[in-house]
Amino acid sequence: MKALIFDIKRFAIHDGPGIRTTLFFKGCPLICPWCHNPESRNADPQKYNHVDKIGKKEFMSEKTIGTYYTSEQLLNEILKDKIFYIESGGGITCSGGEPLFQYSFLNKFLKECRSEDIHTALDTSGYAEMEIMMKIAPLVDLFLFDIKHLDNARHKRFAGVSNDIILRNFKWLVSTGYNVTARIPVIPGINTEKKYINRLDKYLSDLLCDNFKEIHLLPYHEIGCSKYDKFNIGLIQSFEEPQAELLEEYSLVFKKSGFKTKIGG
Numbered sequence: 001m002k003a004l005i006f007d008i009k010r011f012a013i014h015d016g017p018g019i020r021t022t023l024f025f026k027g028c029p030l031i032c033p034w035c036h037n038p039e040s041r042n043a044d045p046q047k048y049n050h051v052d053k054i055g056k057k058e059f060m061s062e063k064t065i066g067t068y069y070t071s072e073q074l075l076n077e078i079l080k081d082k083i084f085y086i087e088s089g090g091g092i093t094c095s096g097g098e099p100l101f102q103y104s105f106l107n108k109f110l111k112e113c114r115s116e117d118i119h120t121a122l123d124t125s126g127y128a129e130m131e132i133m134m135k136i137a138p139l140v141d142l143f144l145f146d147i148k149h150l151d152n153a154r155h156k157r158f159a160g161v162s163n164d165i166i167l168r169n170f171k172w173l174v175s176t177g178y179n180v181t182a183r184i185p186v187i188p189g190i191n192t193e194k195k196y197i198n199r200l201d202k203y204l205s206d207l208l209c210d211n212f213k214e215i216h217l218l219p220y221h222e223i224g225c226s227k228y229d230k231f232n233i234g235l236i237q238s239f240e241e242p243q244a245e246l247l248e249e250y251s252l253v254f255k256k257s258g259f260k261t262k263i264g265g
Helices: 071-079 082-088 099-115 130-139 152-159 164-176 194-205 222-230 244-256
Strands: 002-012 020-025 046-054 057-065 067-070 091-096 119-124 142-146 180-186 214-219 260-263
Touching: 002 071, 002 099, 020 071, 020 099, 067 071, 071 099, 091 099, 099 119, 099 130, 130 164, 142 164, 164 180, 180 244, 194 244, 214 244, 244 260
Parallel strands: 020 091, 091 119, 119 142, 142 180, 180 214, 214 260
Antiparallel strands: 002 020, 002 067, 046 057
């Protein structure tokens, strides 16, 4: 059994507590047009033209994004940094793409991390059958759970799938006692209207508890836009980056409701 990984980011400090190694799983059932990692959508390895510049000269080479790893190979990669996890209270974060898209591998791999006493975080859209979520949840120390939009019609329009199963999984994780941090992309024109912010605050506040008390606001940025051409995806829609004042206003709403709120991951 192998997993398709498109990047391994060492010494990450924005994907959970402490110093972490973030593993980016390739393949995602959502098609969010604001995605910073559009190369993660396709569940197969992809070839692309890479350009290196030396002075005024350009050198083009064909490269492949996406490498297959066995569980043992991936575990050996993260064990190289175990001392940093121990010293900082860090661990590994499975991100993507959508790690649950490769559920069978993820289940095996997280069990092996458990046997090595490594803290595990799962950065997820929550789009998976309840049965899968119930099997994975006991192996995850922290869920970084994306809430893209509460309105189902808008969610379908932009993400390509219904949010029914996502919100059901979110409520189940919180109510069952698993540690959850909500991650909210902040995208002008999509989810920054005051009426919507208040609606989201009410929804999340009703779930506030000891194991769910933190929210991360993830401002949209244009850094990922160049990837759409690079990987021949085609940019469906571009957005404005949110102003600092808007992010602070957004953050203050949740802080007043009792949440620990952070701008950025």
